[in-house]
Amino acid sequence: MSAPVEAPLSVSLVDPQLADAASALVEKLVGDQVASKLAAKDASLWGPDAQDEASRRLSWVTLYESSKPLVERLTALRGELHADGVDRVVLAGMGGSSLAPEVICHTRSGSAVGGAHPITVLDTTDPGQVSDALAGDLSRTVLVVSSKSGGTVETDSQRRVFTQVFEANGIDAATRMVVVTDPGTKLADLAADKGYRAIIEADPEVGGRYSALTAFGLVPSALAGVDVDGLLDEAAAAAPELQRDSADNPAILLGAALAAAHNAGAEKVVLADSGSGLIGFGDWAEQLIAESTGKQGIGLLPVVVESPDAPGFADHGADATVVTLGPAVGGAQIATEGSLGAQFLLWETAVALAGRLIGIDPFDQPDVESAKQATRELLDGSGSDSDSAAEVEPALVDGPVEVRSLGGDWLGSPSTLADALRALIAQAPDHGYVAVQAYLDRLDDASAEVLRPEIAKRTGLQTTFGWGPRFLHSTGQYHKGGHQNGVFLQITGSVADDLAIPDQPFTFGQLQHAQADGDAQVIAAHGRPVLRLHLADRAAGLVALTNAVSEASAATGRDTEVTR
Numbered sequence: 001m002s003a004p005v006e007a008p009l010s011v012s013l014v015d016p017q018l019a020d021a022a023s024a025l026v027e028k029l030v031g032d033q034v035a036s037k038l039a040a041k042d043a044s045l046w047g048p049d050a051q052d053e054a055s056r057r058l059s060w061v062t063l064y065e066s067s068k069p070l071v072e073r074l075t076a077l078r079g080e081l082h083a084d085g086v087d088r089v090v091l092a093g094m095g096g097s098s099l100a101p102e103v104i105c106h107t108r109s110g111s112a113v114g115g116a117h118p119i120t121v122l123d124t125t126d127p128g129q130v131s132d133a134l135a136g137d138l139s140r141t142v143l144v145v146s147s148k149s150g151g152t153v154e155t156d157s158q159r160r161v162f163t164q165v166f167e168a169n170g171i172d173a174a175t176r177m178v179v180v181t182d183p184g185t186k187l188a189d190l191a192a193d194k195g196y197r198a199i200i201e202a203d204p205e206v207g208g209r210y211s212a213l214t215a216f217g218l219v220p221s222a223l224a225g226v227d228v229d230g231l232l233d234e235a236a237a238a239a240p241e242l243q244r245d246s247a248d249n250p251a252i253l254l255g256a257a258l259a260a261a262h263n264a265g266a267e268k269v270v271l272a273d274s275g276s277g278l279i280g281f282g283d284w285a286e287q288l289i290a291e292s293t294g295k296q297g298i299g300l301l302p303v304v305v306e307s308p309d310a311p312g313f314a315d316h317g318a319d320a321t322v323v324t325l326g327p328a329v330g331g332a333q334i335a336t337e338g339s340l341g342a343q344f345l346l347w348e349t350a351v352a353l354a355g356r357l358i359g360i361d362p363f364d365q366p367d368v369e370s371a372k373q374a375t376r377e378l379l380d381g382s383g384s385d386s387d388s389a390a391e392v393e394p395a396l397v398d399g400p401v402e403v404r405s406l407g408g409d410w411l412g413s414p415s416t417l418a419d420a421l422r423a424l425i426a427q428a429p430d431h432g433y434v435a436v437q438a439y440l441d442r443l444d445d446a447s448a449e450v451l452r453p454e455i456a457k458r459t460g461l462q463t464t465f466g467w468g469p470r471f472l473h474s475t476g477q478y479h480k481g482g483h484q485n486g487v488f489l490q491i492t493g494s495v496a497d498d499l500a501i502p503d504q505p506f507t508f509g510q511l512q513h514a515q516a517d518g519d520a521q522v523i524a525a526h527g528r529p530v531l532r533l534h535l536a537d538r539a540a541g542l543v544a545l546t547n548a549v550s551e552a553s554a555a556t557g558r559d560t561e562v563t564r
């Protein structure tokens, strides 16, 4: 048992106008006793249509207790693996099955029990990035295969290739596989059949994005050396405060403020870290907010920015609410502070409460499946090739960048990449947003991340950045289900060395491109413009693209840089 945890948790509504707008909603939540009803797992809180789903999705409110028995088992498993010389943890998992352990491991690497151990999170189909993970020291590697549904194609593909490469290196793959999944999935059956090292069943009554404190968050983190008992204690220490029907309950304040902002047209939630010490928390919150609320044409769009100084934060417009994780700085309207375990529970509770106030079901994700379906059809050949972005002749080839468009006849006849970017930006309505979707290698092509602040600075539009296919399991729901005012910049890249997926008729490279094509088709079918840029040379293409963004801003009429 860890030492008792003092977990000061606070939400400050710094902006008086927002605090004022939120106060009526705070009163309503308190009067309706929503916090205590949620603590009692009352599934009726989101209305009759959501009740059935909610009745199977509320175990997250007490995970700080129900996950405790896992701790001992995980400590023992880690000890056994270490005794075998296995201390490199690779995690195969998407969305809710990898975002929380990534934050936990990075945040806690300084406070790990018995010394920190690295974790490699593999939430990608990029052949280069998967190959790099395979090139690590396999003699010391355990693969945690995490999937609630047990059927996610990225995770299954990673499991297949690791199995093959373990065996090729003379390692019994079954001894290196730890599976986390819901009871009764086909992954659970396969793991039992093959005699995998461990099968850890997760609580099926918790959805993926609320599963930080279930086996999905705890197994990889504990194997990587994190004190997960302490994390649960942090959440336990915060719980009484979050369950109180009181106007100073931090979750009530945060949920009411987000809903009040949404209802006043400030539906983008810009998240910047201001010294919280929680590394990557914004990426975890992004999935929680986008998938929980982005549906029925409304919702909150999370925009994770580099710092409170980054474009989109201090210079935000009336369409955005700016939030610091950590102390309020740089014009923050809301600030949240607290330990990691406490902040997981705070944000989960606040988003569930905001969902009630906005009028959506926070536990479903009705638009995620459409892109998966389109990808499957492209891979099995049942989709029409003419629907595939890759099959369309480029409108333009500018140096290393091939330019195509989907979602209407808006591109015209660009003569440069900068023209094409201008045409895309011109499609954004006032208070719209730009989504940059990079189907590239998150490590080797990391320079792509500069596109977000550059585009935001030069257009004055809120701009998000996501690695594909990672974001499909996060903001992907919002893009299709939320406010339909986005324009989409999709980037794919050439594949130098493709990687086969054992016993599948497609490679990682083909899967990655089919995921890009499938999502582009679905977004275009919603009538939204997609500019598809294929980088025939990734490094040169990213340089050309960054230059084109500066060039394009000179004539978009949206260049706010000069006016600031």
Ligand SMILES: O=P(O)(O)OC[C@H]1O[C@H](O)[C@H](O)[C@@H](O)[C@@H]1O
Binding pocket: 094, 095, 096, 097, 146, 147, 148, 149, 150, 151, 152, 155, 208, 209, 291, 365, 368, 472, 473, 474
């Ligand atoms: O854990 P899995 O079943 O593999 O699912 C991984 C992810 O898949 C989908 O995209 C869902 O929308 C996400 O909420 C989920 O986290």
